Amino acid sequence: xxxxxxxxxxxxxxxxxxxxxxxxxxxxxxxxxxxxxxxxxxxxxxxxxxxxxxxxxxxxxxxxxxxxxxxxxxxxxxxxxxxxxxxxxxxxxxxxxxxxxxxxxxxxxxxxxxxxxxxxxxxxxxxxxxxxxxxxxxxxxxxxxxxxxxxxxxxxxxxxxxxxxxxxxxxxxxxxxxxxxxxxxxxxxxxxxxxxxxxxxxxxxxxxxxxxxxxxxxxxxxxxxxxxxxxxxxxxxxxxxxxxxxxxxxxxxxxxxxxxxxxxxxxxxxxxxxxxxxxxxxxxxxxxxxxxxxxxxxxxxxxxxxxxxxxxxxxxxxxxxxxxxxxxxxxxxxxxxxxxxxxxxxxxxxxxxxxxxxxxxxxxxxxxxxxxxxxxxxxxxxxxxxxxxxxxxxxxxxxxxxxxxxxxxxxxxxxxxxxxxxxxxxxxxxxxxxxxxxxxxxxxxxxxxxxxxxxxxxxxxxxxxxxxxxxxxxxxxxxxxxxxxxxxxxxxxxxxxxxxxxxxxxxxxxxxxxxxxxxxxxxxxxxxxxxxxxxxxxxxxxxxxxxxxxxxxxxxxxxxxxxxxxxxxxxxxxxxxxxxxxxxxxxxxxxxxxxxxxxxxxxxxxxxxxxxxxxxxxxxxxxxxxxxxxxxxxxxxxxxxxxxxxxxxxxxxxxxxxxxxxxxxxxxxxxxxxxxxxxxxxxxxxxxxxxxxxxxxxxxxxxxxxxxxxxxxxxxxxxxxxxxxxxxxxxxxxxxxxxxxxxxxxxxxxxxxxxxxxxxxxxxxxxxxxxxxxxxxxxxxxxxxxxxxxxxxxxxxxxxxxxxxxxxxxxxxxx
DNA sequence: AGCACGCCGACT
DNA sequence: GTCGGCGTGCTC
Numbered sequence: 001x002x003x004x005x006x007x008x009x010x011x012x013x014x015x016x017x018x019x020x021x022x023x024x025x026x027x028x029x030x031x032x033x034x035x036x037x038x039x040x041x042x043x044x045x046x047x048x049x050x051x052x053x054x055x056x057x058x059x060x061x062x063x064x065x066x067x068x069x070x071x072x073x074x075x076x077x078x079x080x081x082x083x084x085x086x087x088x089x090x091x092x093x094x095x096x097x098x099x100x101x102x103x104x105x106x107x108x109x110x111x112x113x114x115x116x117x118x119x120x121x122x123x124x125x126x127x128x129x130x131x132x133x134x135x136x137x138x139x140x141x142x143x144x145x146x147x148x149x150x151x152x153x154x155x156x157x158x159x160x161x162x163x164x165x166x167x168x169x170x171x172x173x174x175x176x177x178x179x180x181x182x183x184x185x186x187x188x189x190x191x192x193x194x195x196x197x198x199x200x201x202x203x204x205x206x207x208x209x210x211x212x213x214x215x216x217x218x219x220x221x222x223x224x225x226x227x228x229x230x231x232x233x234x235x236x237x238x239x240x241x242x243x244x245x246x247x248x249x250x251x252x253x254x255x256x257x258x259x260x261x262x263x264x265x266x267x268x269x270x271x272x273x274x275x276x277x278x279x280x281x282x283x284x285x286x287x288x289x290x291x292x293x294x295x296x297x298x299x300x301x302x303x304x305x306x307x308x309x310x311x312x313x314x315x316x317x318x319x320x321x322x323x324x325x326x327x328x329x330x331x332x333x334x335x336x337x338x339x340x341x342x343x344x345x346x347x348x349x350x351x352x353x354x355x356x357x358x359x360x361x362x363x364x365x366x367x368x369x370x371x372x373x374x375x376x377x378x379x380x381x382x383x384x385x386x387x388x389x390x391x392x393x394x395x396x397x398x399x400x401x402x403x404x405x406x407x408x409x410x411x412x413x414x415x416x417x418x419x420x421x422x423x424x425x426x427x428x429x430x431x432x433x434x435x436x437x438x439x440x441x442x443x444x445x446x447x448x449x450x451x452x453x454x455x456x457x458x459x460x461x462x463x464x465x466x467x468x469x470x471x472x473x474x475x476x477x478x479x480x481x482x483x484x485x486x487x488x489x490x491x492x493x494x495x496x497x498x499x500x501x502x503x504x505x506x507x508x509x510x511x512x513x514x515x516x517x518x519x520x521x522x523x524x525x526x527x528x529x530x531x532x533x534x535x536x537x538x539x540x541x542x543x544x545x546x547x548x549x550x551x552x553x554x555x556x557x558x559x560x561x562x563x564x565x566x567x568x569x570x571x572x573x574x575x576x577x578x579x580x581x582x583x584x585x586x587x588x589x590x591x592x593x594x595x596x597x598x599x600x601x602x603x604x605x606x607x608x609x610x611x612x613x614x615x616x617x618x619x620x621x622x623x624x625x626x627x628x629x630x631x632x633x634x635x636x637x638x639x640x641x642x643x644x645x646x647x648x649x650x651x652x653x654x655x656x657x658x659x660x661x662x663x664x665x666x667x668x669x670x671x672x673x674x675x676x677x678x679x680x681x682x683x684x685x686x687x688x689x690x691x692x693x694x695x696x697x698x699x700x701x702x703x704x705x706x707x708x709x710x711x712x713x714x715x716x717x718x719x720x721x722x723x724x725x726x727x728x729x730x731x732x733x734x735x736x737x738x739x740x741x742x743x744x745x746x747x748x749x750x751x752x753x754x755x756x757x758x759x760x761x762x763x764x765x766x767x768x769x770x771x772x773x774x775x776x777x778x779x780x781x782x783x784x785x786x787x788x789x790x791x792x793x794x795x796x797x798x799x800x801x802x803x804x805x806x807x808x809x810x811x812x813x814x815x
Numbered sequence: 816a817g818c819a820c821g822c823c824g825a826c827t
Numbered sequence: 828g829t830c831g832g833c834g835t836g837c838t839c
Contacts, residue, residue, distance in 0.1 A: 007839080011816050017839040040838045041818060062839055095816095157831060159818080805834070 002056050005029060005065070007037055007047035010099035010107050012092070012414065016050055020062040026052060031080065032073030034106065036066040042175060044110035048098055050080060074106065074372065076391050078429045083389075085425055091723070091787055091810040092414035100415055101389035103364035110175040114144045114162060120170045127170065130161050135170055143174075187234040189221065189247065189256050204255065214250055217242045221256075234258065278311055285459045286312050289435065292455030298424055298434040299455035300403075300446070304698075305439045305669025306633075308463030310340075313399050314347055316435065321351060321379040325396025325432075326371070329382045330419055332405030333630050334358050335607040337382055344380060353378035355387040385410060385419030388426060395430040398423045402630065403436040403445060404662055409815040416811050420445075439669060440662040440700065443655075443707050447718045462672065469640070469671040469678035471696040473687045476644075487583040488575050493641055493681055494587060497621065500679075501591055505638035506614070507621045509580060510628055510667045512648055514597040515539040516579045517572035520547065520558070524567035529559065535764040540572050541599075542582065552766045580623045580643060588621065596624035629666035638678055640671040645684040645692060652761050654716045655815070657691050661703045664695045715753060715776045717813070721783055723790060724814040725773040727757070729806045732769045738803040739771035745793050750786060752777050768807075787812070 003026035006016040019037055021029065029035070029049055037047045044066055056062070083101060087094040099107065116138040127135055130153055137144060137152050150158050165171045195201050208215035220240050224232045237247060250256040278286055285301065289312070292299040303309045317327045329344075331337055334356045344352045355367045370378035372391040381387050385408055400408070400420050408419040420436065427434045436445055436454070449456040462468060474490045484491040497507050519537035521528050529538045531549035538547035540558065548555040561568050572579075577597050584593040594600075594610060601607040607627070614622050615634060622628070648660035664682065671678030684692055694703040712719050725742065729735040739757030747754040756773035763770055777786050790810070798804050 004839095009816095009838095011838095013816085013838085015839095019839060037839085039817090043817065043838090045816095057839070060839060155831080157833095160831085801835095 002054065004053050004055065004057075004062055005035070005049050006051040006053070007035060007065075008050055008098050009037075009039060009045050009047050009095050010102070011045070011095045013095050014093050016094075017047070018057050018062045019047075019065045021065055025065070025068060029068065030073050031077065032075040034069040034074055036069055036108070038063055038066055042110075042112065042173075044175060046107045046109060048075060069108075074368075074391070075102075076372075076393070078426075079389070079391055082422075082426050082429060086415050086417050086422055088784065088787070089422075089425075090415050090417050090812045091791065092416070096414045097389075100386070100410075100413070103361060103368055105361035105365040106368070112146050113174045113176045114138070114146070114149060114171050115142060115174060117169050117172050120168075127165075127168070130155075131165050131168070131170070134161065134165060138171065186261055188231045188259050188261060189234050189237060189251075190231065190259065191218075191221065192254070192257050195255070208255075213243070213246050214255075217246050217250060218255070231261075278315060279308065279461075279463060281459060281461045282308055282312055282463070285457050286315055288457040289316065289455070292457060293433045296453075296455035297427065297432075298436065298448075298453075299457060300441055300449040301435055301437045301457050301459065302441055302446075302449075302700075303437065303439060303459030304462065304468070305666065306462045306466055306672045307439070307459040309401070309437045309459065310343065311463075312459075313401070313435070313437070314344065316397060316399070317344075317380055318347070320396040321348070323396065325394045326374065326378070326392050327380045327396060328387060328390075328392070328398045328423070329380060330387060330398065330400045330408070330423060331382065331384060332402045332407045334384050335601075335611075335627075336630060336632070337384070338608055339611075339632070340382055344382065348380055350377055351379035353381050355381055355383035355390060357384065357386055385417075388419050388423055392426075392430060395427070395432045397432055398427050398434045399437065400434065401437045404438045404440050404442040405630065406659070406815045409813070411811075411815075414809070416814075418813055418815065421813070440665050443658055443704060443711065444718045446704055447708065466672050467677040468698065469668055469680045471668060471680045471682065471698075473692065473696060474681055474683045475687045476683050476685045479683075486587065488580060488643055488683075489583065489587065490683055493643075493683065496639055496679060496681055497588070497641070500639040501588070501620055503638065506617065506619070506634065506636050507639045507641065508628060508634075508637055508667070508670050509584075509621060509623045509641045509643060510625075511575070511577050511580050511623065511643045512625050512663070513574070513576035514550075514578065514599055514625055515548065515576040516542040516582075517576060518574040519572075521571050521573050522562035522565060522567055523569040523571050525562060525565040527562050527564035529556075529563065533764075533767045535762050539576070542578055551762070575644075577623050577625060584621055584623065591620040592618065593621040593623060594619040596622055596627055598625070598627075601627070626663055628670065629663050632670065634670060635672075637671055638676065640668055640678070640680045642667060642680070642682045642684075645682050646686060649686065649689060649691060654711070654714065657710075658703070658707050661691050661695060661700075664692075665698075665700075668695070715778075718779070720753070720776040720778050721812070722814055723775040723777065723787070724811040725756075725775065725790075726809045726811070727771045727773075727806050728768040728809075730768050734802070735769045735771050735806055738797075738806040739773060741800065741803060742793070742797050742808075743773050745797070746773060746775065746790070749793060750775065750789055752781060752786060 003021045003023055004018050005021055007019055008016050029052060031050050033049050035047050035049055036044050039045050046069065083094055083097040086097045133152055134149055149162065153161065195204055205215065208218060220237060220242055221232055224236055224240065234247060238244060247256060251258055289299055289301060301309060320327050331340065337354055337356060341352060341354055353367045353370055355364060367378060368390060371381060374393040381390060400423060403420050410416050424434050448454045474492050479485050479490045486494060500507050517540045519528050520540050529547055531538055531552065531554050533554055534549055534551045536549060536551055538549055540547055545558045546555045547558055562570060577595050581593055581595045596610050601610065611632065613619050617636060642664060645664060648663060649656065668680040671680050682692065686692060690706060691703065711717065727735050727739050743754060743757045753776040754773060757771045760770050760772055775790065777783055794808060
């Protein structure tokens with residue numbers, strides 16, 4: 001009797017694959033277990049079992065599995081159906097969801113290793129130059145990876161070379177599975193039992209009286225044991241000033257014993273300090289949320305900046321974990337986890353786990369296992385969007401902080417999911433509650449709350465009665481006319497900075513562009529240097545004296561002459577954070593200013609370092625991009641300056657105004673202190689613009705109504721669901737034709753509004769031309785059916801020979 | 816996603 | 828003439 005399993009692979013393939021298993025394997029396997037399976041010529045992938053059955057496939061012979069990798073399911077049934085939902089809704093394969101949901105430590109795959117054939121003689125077997133190069137490299141290094149061979153030969157196609165070497169008996173191929181997860185073991189030191197008796201011990205001290213250092217080590221050991229009341233690690237002894245060689249000699253003498261225990265890498269130590277109270281307003285909001293949860297599964301907590309939302313979250317988390325449930329706390333930015341972990345571990349100690357993509361493989365595997373086993377160590381999971389995919393058992397509550405943040409939507413590789421929306425679906429499967437928190441809710445969210453679909457709780461008062469900041473506008477047109485500008489700073493801005501710094505307070509300046517200037521222009525002929533691979537001008541970076549492309553990273557030295565007319569008169573146009581920082585150095589030479597943008601926050605802790613030194617007041621003025629707008633708290637900042645509000649307003653995106661509002665309000669919210677009212681200065685050419693006025697008046701409602709009206713008129717969310725189709729190809733004409741073909745078919749067959757094909761503002765990236773088509777699905781139309789139809793049409797598109805080389809991506813709810 | 820197969824241009 | 832480029836199809 002044959003037995004089969006259905007397996008999904010971590011690839012962009014639409015359907016599962018069938019493998020045959022033995023009866024014993026069949027009895028052992030369950031959906032959610034991993035199996036290593038051969039796939040294609042000689043690759044082995046980590047597949048995931050989703051079903052077992054006894055129906056032999058008709059059209060092919062099922063292959064046998066290579067190995068079972070788990071004793072128990074690693075993925076729950078709820079996860080599998082949630083992944084399927086993500087795949088359907090966001091129009092990708094379940095394999096892509098699987099690949100991004102699992103820590104890569106779980107997704108072992110084979111790697112082809114090339115090794116030397118031992119009885120090959122290079123004298124007799126004659127090799128070509130390429131073949132000899134590989135052979136020679138193998139003399140030095142016993143094994144090579146395929147990629148390494150490509151590097152040695154400096155070629156793309158190397159398999160023919162390897163195949164010839166195999167025929168000549170010079171090398172062999174091997175498939176190697178690398179075990180990516182290794183538990184970390186910690187070395188402990190102890191005294192053998194016999195020394196535990198009094199008389200033996202004094203004898204030991206006696207013996208060591210002449211070996212001062214060793215005696216000291218033993219004494220230190222006792223001290224550590226007495227003070228810590230737990231096993232002593234070798235590291236603790238080292239820290240206490242005991243040299244490793246001394247420990248080693250004591251071990252050799254049999255006085256110390258060493259032993260190892262596998263340890264969790266991720267560990268926090270907290271002191272239980274639940275003794276904080278909510279302010280009356282917070283308490284009120286807290287009670288309202290609980291009442292709301294009795295009726296609604298999702299509730300929006302609309303709390304202005306600095307209203308103390310976190311304390312409310314903590315109180316809620318406490319209730320859910322006390323009732324034995326798990327809590328997920330999603331943040332928009334990895335960098336924010338550090339601050340939050342400190343706060344949460346203070347209350348919940350070791351019950352807090354952290355999960356995000358910058359964590360190492362091992363750490364992520366550990367958190368996965370803890371969540372799966374409903375471990376005490378992972379009652380609360382803090383993480384960025386990927387934490388959504390952990391194997392929760394009893395999920396009771398999901399908190400999504402700063403729910404309006406666009407980073408919750410994954411942009412590039414598929415699955416292009418929105419963590420907020422996918423979280424609501426997940427919570428539904430767990431019968432859990434969702435709390436969305438924001439000072440500036442997304443239009444869609446606020447719409448759902450006002451329509452009664454979500455509960456709504458407001459928190460209007462700043463915590464500790466901090467006054468909301470005073471927001472002032474500076475009209476740039478006027479300031480330039482009156483010649484009251486120094487560089488990009490108006491006299492008012494300079495005055496305010498001077499005053500703030502004189503009071504010992506700090507300043508944050510916001511400019512949503514990096515580099516020195518976004519483009520360079522020839523004064524003689526007007527030529528602007530462009531990226532050779534993308535349709536953008538090159539950004540000038542003064543400190544590197546370079547022109548760089550923000551899309552593909554292409555860079556050249558700053559030219560001394562115009563490439564078009566040889567004129568040496570080149571001018572920089574526009575300004576970015578780098579220029580502001582340089583201007584600050586001249587304006588305030590004795591103050592310390594620093595820049596925070598993608599260019600200065602590279603590296604694992606780049607961001608935290610800047611935040612820390614700003615908190616420690618080593619930096620007086622911090623200049624930054626939108627990174628500054630994300631829920632950071634600084635209590636010594638008295639002034640926030642927005643250098644140019646206009647470039648945010650004129651983006652070709654239906655969300656541009658909403659975004660600009662959110663960004664300005666969020667940045668303004670950084671100006672808050674306990675004792676004195678903070679100040680926000682906004683420089684703009686459009687002081688009468690509605691969005692600017694709504695920011696100064698703190699008029700969220702006004703912004704919402706106006707934007708909602710626009711959304712309704714122009715067929716945008718929440719009234720219409722969008723699916724964006726992007727076509728890419730290096731041949732301009734080909735994408736153009738393909739896009740027209742696809743547009744025609746879509747608009748004829750879907751029965752909904754289809755717009756396009758549009759040449760985007762930036763129509764070429766990395767030498768590929770781009771066209772987009774926008775599909776607008778009205779509320780009430782069959783969303784799933786339309787998406788199915790889109791996929792069907794795409795399949796027929798793929799069947800047209802001249803178009804199939806055009807790469808097509810789908811983005812549901814593009815943000 | 817890989818990887819093999821098969822067809823065309825640029826070199827020995 | 829061959830090598831190596833790339834477009835096409837398939838993987839249980």
